[in-house]
Amino acid sequence: MVRPSVMFDADAVIGLHAFGIWNETTACCNITLTDLVAEDECQFYDSEAGRVYFDLKPDIDSGRVTVVATSVASIQQFQARFKPNYISALHEGETTCISWLSSSSTEVKFCTGDNYAWRVFGALGMSERALPLETLLDLIGLRRKKLSVQFTQAYCQSNLSKGVQDRFQDRVFAV
Amino acid sequence: MSLGERLRIARQSVGLTLEQVAEKSGLGVSSLSEFETAKREPRLSQLSILGRIYLRSVGYFLSDSPVHQDVVLWRSKPPESEARIVSSRFRELCERFHNLEVWCEEESNHRLPSVPGTPEHLGYPHAEALASHFRKELELGARPGCELLRVLEEVCHVKVFHLEFQPTGAAASTISPTFGAAILLNALNSRWRRNFDLAHELFHLLTWNLFRVSSKNTGQDSASEHEEKLATCFARNLLMPREAVLEALSGQNLDGGIPPGAVGALARQFDVSMEAVLWHLQLVLGRSEAETKTDIQALKTASRSYEERTDDRPSKLPRRFEALALRAFLESRMSIGRYAEYVGVSRQQAAKLLEDDSNG
Numbered sequence: 001m002v003r004p005s006v007m008f009d010a011d012a013v014i015g016l017h018a019f020g021i022w023n024e025t026t027a028c029c030n031i032t033l034t035d036l037v038a039e040d041e042c043q044f045y046d047s048e049a050g051r052v053y054f055d056l057k058p059d060i061d062s063g064r065v066t067v068v069a070t071s072v073a074s075i076q077q078f079q080a081r082f083k084p085n086y087i088s089a090l091h092e093g094e095t096t097c098i099s100w101l102s103s104s105s106t107e108v109k110f111c112t113g114d115n116y117a118w119r120v121f122g123a124l125g126m127s128e129r130a131l132p133l134e135t136l137l138d139l140i141g142l143r144r145k146k147l148s149v150q151f152t153q154a155y156c157q158s159n160l161s162k163g164v165q166d167r168f169q170d171r172v173f174a175v
Numbered sequence: 176m177s178l179g180e181r182l183r184i185a186r187q188s189v190g191l192t193l194e195q196v197a198e199k200s201g202l203g204v205s206s207l208s209e210f211e212t213a214k215r216e217p218r219l220s221q222l223s224i225l226g227r228i229y230l231r232s233v234g235y236f237l238s239d240s241p242v243h244q245d246v247v248l249w250r251s252k253p254p255e256s257e258a259r260i261v262s263s264r265f266r267e268l269c270e271r272f273h274n275l276e277v278w279c280e281e282e283s284n285h286r287l288p289s290v291p292g293t294p295e296h297l298g299y300p301h302a303e304a305l306a307s308h309f310r311k312e313l314e315l316g317a318r319p320g321c322e323l324l325r326v327l328e329e330v331c332h333v334k335v336f337h338l339e340f341q342p343t344g345a346a347a348s349t350i351s352p353t354f355g356a357a358i359l360l361n362a363l364n365s366r367w368r369r370n371f372d373l374a375h376e377l378f379h380l381l382t383w384n385l386f387r388v389s390s391k392n393t394g395q396d397s398a399s400e401h402e403e404k405l406a407t408c409f410a411r412n413l414l415m416p417r418e419a420v421l422e423a424l425s426g427q428n429l430d431g432g433i434p435p436g437a438v439g440a441l442a443r444q445f446d447v448s449m450e451a452v453l454w455h456l457q458l459v460l461g462r463s464e465a466e467t468k469t470d471i472q473a474l475k476t477a478s479r480s481y482e483e484r485t486d487d488r489p490s491k492l493p494r495r496f497e498a499l500a501l502r503a504f505l506e507s508r509m510s511i512g513r514y515a516e517y518v519g520v521s522r523q524q525a526a527k528l529l530e531d532d533s534n535g
Contacts, residue, residue: 010512010522011511011512011522011526014522014523018523034219035218035219035220036218036219036220036223039218039220040219040220040223040224041512044521045523046521046523046524069218070219071216072178072216072217072219072222072236072237073216075219075237076237076239079237085277085278088234088274089274089278089503089508089509089510089513090510090513091510091511091512091513091516092219092223092233092234092512093512094510094512096219113511113522113526114510114511114512115504115507115510115511115529116507116508116509116510116511116513117510118507119507148526148529148530149526149529149530149533150511150526150529150530159507162507
């Protein structure tokens with residue numbers, strides 16, 4: 001099986017930790033995170049026993065996870081393509097992910113649990129690079145239970161479609 | 176405006192030195208200085224940390240639009256260092272509220288009337304008439320205390336936030352070209368005290384053009400004594416309509432003064448403090464200031480409290496803010512991370528709402 005190359009946002013990283021399959025996933029996939037997601041947004045998950053903190057540093061140091069730097073200038077350039085009110089609703093972590101993906105020539109897919117990130121992804125015409133967690137886990141044989149809505153293929157598709165519609169309705173890009 | 180300048184302005188607006196920021200952020204003083212002088216560019220994760228300390232969004236640092244400094248009008252302004260932090264938090268909340276309105280396509284200017292004229296011509300009769308006019312126009316009824324907050328938020332689209340700060344006598348208001356009319360109340364106060372502050376600050380909003388825009392007071396963060404007295408007059412008359420107060424007192428024997436029990440009953444009825452009732456009765460019943468002060472002193476030293484009633488804590492965020500945020504999130508108009516940040520929950524807690532929504 002070809003190892004999937006995937007960029008995770010914070011929701012995906014937190015979700016995988018909460019499901020207890022983060023280590024198995026890092027063993028099966030080439031994982032990329034942006035610096036903002038790795039350094040600032042992935043610190044804990046909530047469990048029934050309370051808040052559980054985790055540390056990505058060992059994965060980064062060992063090379064199991066690759067962290068890519070996103071400069072202020074690159075984000076500014078990316079955001080300038082959009083109408084300000086459209087892009088401001090996208091959280092910074094996901095902004096760095098999509099910005100990096102939109103300028104990378106690699107076949108890295110995007111995995112997020114963020115409704116609006118899928119929407120922007122769809123608006124950018126990048127739906128083919130969408131890889132919802134449900135699909136990824138099926139692909140690598142790690143899905144053990146029904147996933148919450150935010151990680152499903154159906155939820156991803158529904159929001160990608162909204163983004164495509166936004167584009168047709170001229171709601172996305174700055175003139 | 177450059178990123179460095181924005182960082183410096185943001186730091187100064189919360190009144191922090193580079194050393195203080197270094198201590199809070201874990202970043203070095205020299206790095207912070209180099210960021211501000213554009214000798215080095217911060218990483219986005221560092222901007223995110225600084226944004227939390229400066230009470231600014233990362234988007235603020237990335238924007239190239241001009242920075243607008245809103246005037247926040249304070250009553251009993253807290254010490255400068257605390258006022259800067261509270262003002263910044265207030266502005267941050269108002270900007271978030273405005274973003275939610277935009278994302279939900281419910282953006283609208285506040286719906287408050289503006290008072291014509293000049294500050295010099297505005298006297299107590301005008302303040303009383305303005306209160307009466309406003310009460311009738313918004314159909315607040317004879318006991319507006321119970322309705323005022325809801326009407327200002329939901330009908331007039333005034334952004335009202337509650338934060339905890341000292342002194343408890345402090346409250347603030349502003350009208351921003353960006354996010355519109357907003358009022359800050361002290362969450363440490365009782366509901367009836369907050370009601371009065373709300374009405375008081377409302378006067379400043381209604382007369383903003385008069386006192387702040389078209390006068391020499393532009394840019395000042397406190398009102399003159401005269402303006403504050405007018406605001407107090409307005410608040411009393413708005414919350415305690417003269418006719419309703421007289422009707423409530425009818426049949427009572429007031430020859431020997433106003434019994435504390437009657438003052439307590441009026442305070443509960445109009446949802447204001449007993450002290451506010453006594454000051455208002457001075458005007459309504461034509462009593463002397465000395466009599467009022469004696470009654471207030473008697474209340475304070477009374478062996479039993481006549482102020483017994485159920486208080487409630489204000490909600491952390493306005494109901495309309497919460498409703499817009501939930502709608503924006505569930506309709507995929509904003510990121511889950513943005514929702515979590517605005518409402519103060521974790522991403523997983525936000526995702527649980529999605530789950531609940533999809534399960535009907």
